[in-house]
Amino acid sequence: MLSEPPKRLTIYDLARLADTSPSTVSAVLNGSWQRRRISQKLADKILSLAKAEGYSANLQARALRRERSGIIGMILPLYDNRYFSSIAQHFEAQARQRGLFATVACTNRNPEQEREAARMMLAYRVECLVSTGATDPDTISEMCDERGATSIHMDLPGYKAPSVISDNREGARRLTDAILDRLAGQDTSENDILFIGGRREDHNTRERIAGFTQARTQRGLATSKADIITCDYAANRTQNALEAYMYQRTRLPSAMFVNSTISLEGVVRWLQLGGYQLDDMVMGCFDWDPLAAAFHPSLLMVRQDVEVMIERVFEIIDAPTVETNRCIEVSPEIIGV
Amino acid sequence: MLSEPPKRLTIYDLARLADTSPSTVSAVLNGSWQRRRISQKLADKILSLAKAEGYSANLQARALRRERSGIIGMILPLYDNRYFSSIAQHFEAQARQRGLFATVACTNRNPEQEREAARMMLAYRVECLVSTGATDPDTISEMCDERGATSIHMDLPGYKAPSVISDNREGARRLTDAILDRLAGQDTSENDILFIGGRREDHNTRERIAGFTQARTQRGLATSKADIITCDYAANRTQNALEAYMYQRTRLPSAMFVNSTISLEGVVRWLQLGGYQLDDMVMGCFDWDPLAAAFHPSLLMVRQDVEVMIERVFEIIDAPTVETNRCIEVSPEIIGV
C-alpha cells in the first residue's frame, strides 16, 4: 500500500519501450499528434503499448504544465436533503459530461468552513468554484478572483459573481396561493397561516416572506409580524418555536407555510406530540421530499428545478461573460395541487 | 475570469521580494525550515511577506514533486439518503481534520461509473480510495493496487482490500426481534412478517435475510421464500411488488421488515393508496431517517453507526496493514424500541 509506491508508468517509460521520445508519446496520448505530424504507424504503436501497459496520465503533472486543472469545485451547506443532494448529483453528472472532475465539499452553513474549503479547492487550482447556499458568497468570489478562478453562486445570490437561484418570491406566492385555495375549499372563517422556518437575514427567506405576503395581500389578507417565525433551518428550533407560539393560542393555525424540509421535520414532530392529525391543518413546504410526499399525500410542496439551475450554471461555466452580477432566477414547481 | 489568468504568486516571486532563494522560501512555507537551519529572522520575513501578498502554494505542484497528493477519494452510490449523505459528511470532516482533501463522487450503483470515477481519482493521484456500496469492489481494489493507492471498502465488503461494514446480520436479527416483540404485545395469531427490498445478490441483503430468518427461527417460526421479496432498492418496484403480493392475499401482513428508506417510500405510498393506516401493521426499516421518524413515530429503525464506521476507515488509512481482506463489522443501533 502506501509503504511501497509501485513506480507508476510515465511517458518516459513508454518512450523507452516504444523506442521514441517522451514528447512524441505525450503528443500521441493527448491527441495532439496529428497536428504534430506524428506518423499513424508510430501513433498506433504507442497507443497499443499504452493500453497494454495500462498507462494513465498523471493529471497533476498535466495540470501543472497546462495551467488548467480540469477540476471544478462546489461547496454545499449539507448533503442530507433532496434539494442539495440532487444539486450535487447533477453537478457531478454535468461535469463528467464535459470531462471535468467535480469535487464537492459540504461546509455546514459555516462561513469559516466555506472559506477554508474554498482555499483548499483554489490551492488545487479548481478552474471554477460554485458556491451553493453560501452564507458569505462575496468573500468567496473575491478569493476566486485573486486566483483567477470563475466564481458562480447557486441557491443564494452574491453580488460579485453571477448567481443562479430559484425564483423564491414567485414560488412562495404560488405555494401560498395553493394553500389559500385549499382553505377556501374548507371555508374557514379565519384563514390564518403561519410562516415558519428559515433565517430572516438570508435572501431566500426574505423573498419567500415577500411572496407569502404578496399572495395574501392579493386576497385582501393582512400579514402581521406574528404570522412569521424565522427560527432558522433546524428541526428542534422549529419545534420549540411552535411550542412557544401555541402557548398563547387555543387552536392550530389553519395552515402553515413551512420553509424547508428540516423545518417540516420539526413541525411534524410537534404535531405528533400534540396528538394532532396531519390533515388538521393545511401544510405547504418550500422544498420537496418524496418520502414526505409518501407519508403525507396532501402536503403541498415546492420543487426547485435543480436540473435547469445546474444547466444555467454550466452555461456560465462554458461561456464566462463579463457581466458579473447577473442573477438568473429559475421557476420552481408546485407539487400537490 | 478564465480569459485572463492573473499570474498567481509563486515561491520565485516571493524569493525575489524577500531577496532570497526559492528553496529557502519553500522550506519556510512548508515548515521544514528549522530542519534546514534557516534563521528565525529570515523565516519571519518570508512568512509575513507571504501573508501580506496572500500567497498560497500550488498543491498540484507540491503533489507532483512529493509524489503524494494529499487527496483521498470516495465513491458513493447516491447522496440522497441519510445513511450515504452522513457517510460523505463524516468522511469529509475526518479528512479535513488530517489536512487531507476529500473528494466524493456518486456513481449510481453502476459498475461502469464506479470504474470511471475510480480511474479519474487515481489519475489525480488520490492516496486512498474508499468505495462505499460498490457493486464491483474487487475491480476497484485492483485498479488501486496498480496505482499504488490504498483501497478500502465500506458498506459492502470486498475481498481484495479491507472492508468496514455494518453488522447486518445482527442488526436484522435485532430489528426482527423488536418487530416480534411488538407483535407479541398485540397477540396476533398469525405472526407473518414480510421482508421487502434490496438485492438478493448483494451481501447486505443476504445477511439481513439471514438475521431475519435466524430471529424467527429462534422463536420457532419458519420462514418461507414467499415471505421475502427482494425487489431492488427502488420505491416504485417496492410498490409494484406489494401490489402483486397482495393480489393473492386478503389482509395485510402483520409486520414488514423494510430493507432501506427507499423501499420504505414505496411501502408507505402503497399503504396510503390502499387506504391503510400506518399503524395497521408493525413496520421496521433497515435504515434511519429522522423525517420518517417524525411522520411515523412508532416506526422501528436501524441506525447504522456511521461515525464509528468512518473512524475505522481512517484507522486503516492512518496505519495501512498487510492483512488485506480483513472485514470489520460495526454494530448498528435499533431506534424506536
Added chain:
DNA sequence: GCACTTTGCACAACCGATTGTGCAGTCGAA
C-alpha cells in the same frame, strides 16, 4: 592563529507532463 564545527543559505536536479522550435531526411519541381 589554526583546525574544526556549526550556522545559514543557495544551487540544481527532479516530479511528469506540454509545447515551441529545430533539424535530418524525403520528395517533387525546375
Added chain:
DNA sequence: TTCGACTGCACAATCGGTTGTGCAAAGTGC
C-alpha cells in the same frame, strides 16, 4: 543537380514546488 517544401520526429524549456548537497561565513576550542 539544386533548391524548396514537406514529413516526421527529438530536444529542451517550462509549470511550481521539494530536497539532497555544497559551500562560504561565523563560531569554538586550544
